[in-house]
Amino acid sequence: MKLIVVSAGLGSPSSTRLLADRLAAAALVHVDAEPEVIELRDLATEIAQHLVTGFPPARLAAALDAVAAADGLIAVTPVFAASYSGLFKSFFDVIDKDALTGKPVLLGATGGTARHSLVTEHAMRPLFTHLRALVLPTAVYAASEDWGEDGLAQRITRAGTELARFIASATGAAVPDVDTTEAIAPRSLTGAITSTDPADGFEVVPFEQRLAALRR
Template structure:
């Protein structure tokens, strides 16, 4: 299997790339996928040229092929003006319109404040739904204060598990046991098998 990570971070080092790497590591730990990272800042000139001349350069063409052939995709963008960056959107604008149809995608974003966390729901999820990708239920947003704080690791693991499950063609499992007062869902087949064993 092949997992492709698209990072739209612009700075070096980049919190966007850091989040991308953590998501990739968590997903690869639950699959046998080979990971390839695409840094969009390295393709910015070729993306612009593609808009003006209609042809992708060598590096951009290789990146587009990698995304098209991937079994799963992790996409991470910094938040610009309460949405994804222009570079991020431009890359997916030059992708063939059916390239992501049915492909499992994990969406993620970074920003300076938690106030922009809804960018996942009002910008990224609709974009990938339009591209007919299968977007995992858990998106990951990391604000400046999230690094090193409780909660981020859990969101990363949950989202990675969901993506790994979709890539493997099975339903992702909840990575924690049920707490007191919560219900544990047991598939009917397992309940029936347990009853038969007890009979």
């Protein structure tokens, strides 16, 4: 299985890359996947060339192919003008329109203040919904004051667990439960999500089962 991490951080070191790495680590606790990080700052020139010419240079083409072939995706951006960065948007502007269809995507964002905490919901989630991705219920926003706080660590753990279980469901793999060490049976993703443990879990219930319960 392949887990692709897209980071739109501009600095080095970057809090955006740090959040991306922590989300990936949280997911890899529960699923055996090969991670690959795509740093968009290294592809900025290639992205601009593709937007102008319509043809991706080799490095960008490889990155786009990797995203399309991934079993799961983590996408993290810094906040600019209360939204995702232009570099982040430009990368997903040039991706094939069908590349993310049905693909589990975990959203993350970083910013200097908690006032931008809804950027994952009012900007990022609509973008990936438009691309027909399977956007996970939990998105993670990290403000400057959040680093080192238990709340951020808990959100990262929950989001990583969700991504691992969606990947496992899509690929037919089993995910070990960190509390009981029992494998979670693979389930179809064509169902409704219902919470079984508000702290750290959910299960995917087949649509037919949900419909039958409603008819009773």
